[in-house]
Every structure is written in structure tokens, then in C-alpha cells.
Amino acid sequence: MNYTYILRCEDGTLYTGWTNNLEKRVADHNAGKGAKYTRTRRPVELVYVEEFSTKEEAMSREYAIKRLKRTDKLKLLHAKNA
Helix, strand or coil: CEEEEEEECCCCCEEEEEECCHHHHHHHHHCCCCCHHHHCCCCCEEEEEEEECCHHHHHHHHHHHHCCCHHHHHHHHHHHHC
């Protein structure tokens, strides 16, 4: 499985990424081994996940989410958690 995910960083910002091993990737972010963006914004919390069968689908969705405005990302989180 492949996943597109959103993390909420300690400073309240949102980070979007994709992976094929969600638990390991979140642990990597929290250990400072993830993306450069999250290294100084730890700890991070997983707040949103979508599952895909292919890497390409997950990467395409990551790209689409990264293009959204923050308000639209927050609406996405709210809709998924409602």
C-alpha cells in the first residue's frame, strides 16, 4: 500500500508527504530523519491519511494537496474526521 499523509507540526503548520510505510515514515519525521521541513518543527502528529494501490497515485495526490491553500487543507482534515 501507498499513502498520502498530512502531519501537523509543533508550530501548527501542516506538512504533506507520501510513503509506502506510514508508521516508519512518521517515526522518521519525529526522529529528525524525515523531511528537512519537519526537522525543526517536531514533534509532528499524523492528522490525515489516504491509501492508494500505486506509488504514482499517492504522489499525484500529494502534489494536489500541496497545491491547496491552508484553509482548503483544514477543510479536508475536518471533512475526513467528521
